[in-house]
Amino acid sequence: MRWLAYVLITAGILTMCYPKLKSYYYTNQENQLLKSWNHPPNEQAKDNYKKLNQVFTETEKPVNPSMRSPQPNRLLGTLEIKRIHLRLPILEGASLANLKIAAGHISGTSAIGENGNAAIAAHRSYTYGKQFNRLTEVKMGDFITIATKEKALTYRMFAKDIVKPTDLSVLHSKTNENIITLITCHPFKNPTHRYIVKAKLIKIVNQ
Structure with a gap:
């Protein structure tokens, strides 16, 4: 028993x-x-995000001739933030050549206007009001507009952060979420981090 x-x-x-x-x-x-x-971001997005370290630190160095001219046919649209009186062209690819004259969509992240997380990088220019040098002045709830040939997309800022260059979490995306992530170097001089602004799509108007 x-x-x-x-x-x-x-x-x-x-x-x-x-x-x-x-x-x-x-x-x-x-x-x-x-x-x-x-x-999580795919390998292409990870590689291109890591290349921003070189792009952000070589703005004052001579550009390799093969990287000197951006491709006009890679123009995706324009980005506008009224709070800081900014209107900036967006090119495909966050290369050194592209970021000298425009914001660059980080290849491998979601396409602008499609579900996911579209990451867009730009320098902080020494010329007042240029590129992303006033991005830190954008406030919660402010509108960010991206105009393409087909659509006008309105986003509302919902988050900001300062992260290390190795922090890839800023590229993460969620199913059925449509956001953009704006990325620039921080602080303004001798940058050691990235300043991040996130905004969610709230309106689409066909052109």
């Missing part, structure tokens, strides 16, 4: 542990869903 006692003890232990095991199971399932909801 000793075996029966062992069976009953084991059954009792399992009965007591069942709620915890059930909770653990569903917590694990929940975490898996959250992981599928929050998409």
